[in-house]
Amino acid sequence: MPVFLPDPVLASPADRAACRASIRAGSKSFFAASLLLPPSVRDSAYGLYAFCRLSDDAVDEAGGDRAAALARLERRLSAAVAGRPENHPADRALAEVIARHAIPEALPRALLDGLAWDIQGRRYDSLSDLAAYAARVAGAVGAMMTLVMGVRDADALARACDLGVAMQFTNIARDVGEDARAGRLYLPQSWLDEAGIDGHAFLADPRLSPGLRRVVARLLAAADGLYARAEPGIAALPLACRPAIRSARAIYAEIGRAVEANACDSITRRARVGGGRKAALLARAVAPAGRRRGLSVPPLPETAFLVDAVLTHPAPASRRLPPWWNVSGQVVRVLDLIEVLEERDAFRRSAPS
Incomplete structure (x- = not known):
């Protein structure tokens, strides 16, 4: 109640x-x-x-x-x-x-748990172990955002956690070299072993190899599976909120495509999505909601504790969003903003240091 x-x-x-x-x-x-x-x-x-x-x-x-x-x-x-x-x-x-928004303490606390794991230098043997980390640093944020949008349904929360974990997997795949140079390695150790990569040696001297490309591609494939699982959850959100979440999902998934376009080289190159491509993805975000089939798939075992924390927490009185929201007008503003930000970046890159 x-x-x-x-x-x-x-x-x-x-x-x-x-x-x-x-x-x-x-x-x-x-x-x-x-x-x-x-x-x-x-x-x-x-x-x-x-x-x-x-x-x-x-x-x-x-x-x-x-x-x-x-x-x-x-x-x-x-x-x-x-x-x-x-x-x-x-x-x-x-x-x-x-x-x-009656957010249970367990959700922001999970984020700090993920930071604690980073401080400990924890390594992840399997994809499930990595998903447990991603659940804390990203799935918890997805669950909190769902509550902010006024949705406390278990299925919608599970799909939001899927999306958060997918985004974190994409980040990890993109930042392998950057993380390694900072002394961090998130790729599943069992996958590295199968690829003939010694984790300690890699951290000491991060190098691109065919085996590493395969591991990165495998993580991107796992992310893609979760993006697909998350899609029905967007249709369960309030109509006014769907374009923003759909655009965030699309942009992050596109980062994965950019990593693939770099031949899964996350060591010497950093994948980026250009302003023009972001604009196209954002413009597409106002399309009608997609499918709901698959909404009721159980949460990942690694994120179930987040969903349970919400379901056992007292809910606030419902707050309705405005019945109408000028999404089309906002898209125009956002596209203008992207153009301005890209121009500023271009100026900074060209300015003498």
Whole structure:
């Protein structure tokens, strides 16, 4: 039964502006897709993203004291959940989002668990082990976004987790070389063994090989399977939210195609999706919703705990999104934004250092 909670107002307009700036600086693709969301959903999405970004940066910038940085993040999360956030825009925004959308603590806590695994230097023997990691750093975000959009259905949540895991697999496939040079290796060890690749030697000297290309291609195939599983979940979202999620899915899947176009070379090259291609994908995002067949497939075993956490958490009173949202007009704005951002990138690349 829904619980009617007071509508919390913890974040100021300045806090929301700071969160918006964080996502714009951190991810042009995600920022562009987010503009297709209704404003009420968009503000909450920015709050979630800002805390995720803050968490990543706090650990990455902590140097040799990353465990202490994580402990501070855990205390900040506990304070936000209790409605007493620390004096930071992302903390106040997160506290507001958690209270407004009845997000169980287990979801943002899962994200911090994934960061802890990074600090430990954990390696992943199988695809299932890697999926467990992706469930925490990305599936949890997908589940939280689903709640922000007002959906708490188990099947829709499972598909959102599929999408988050797929996106993380794509990120890992794209960033093999970058991660290895930072001392991180996420590719399943059993797959590396089959390809004749010694993980320790690879980290010491990341080199491209036919075996590595096969491993990267295999991970992209796993991601594609999850993108297909996630597709019916988009049709289960509110109509006004579908274009943004469909465009995010399409752009991330296209990153995988760009890796393949580079012959699965994620060591010497970084796959990118150009502005023109992003624009085409975003324009397609306003198409009618796709199929619902497959919506009721059970969640991945690795993400089931996220779905269960939501189902056992009291739900808030339902909030209806505006009955009409000018998606077509927003697409035009987003395409204009992509053009501006690409022009700025081109200018920066050509400017003398």
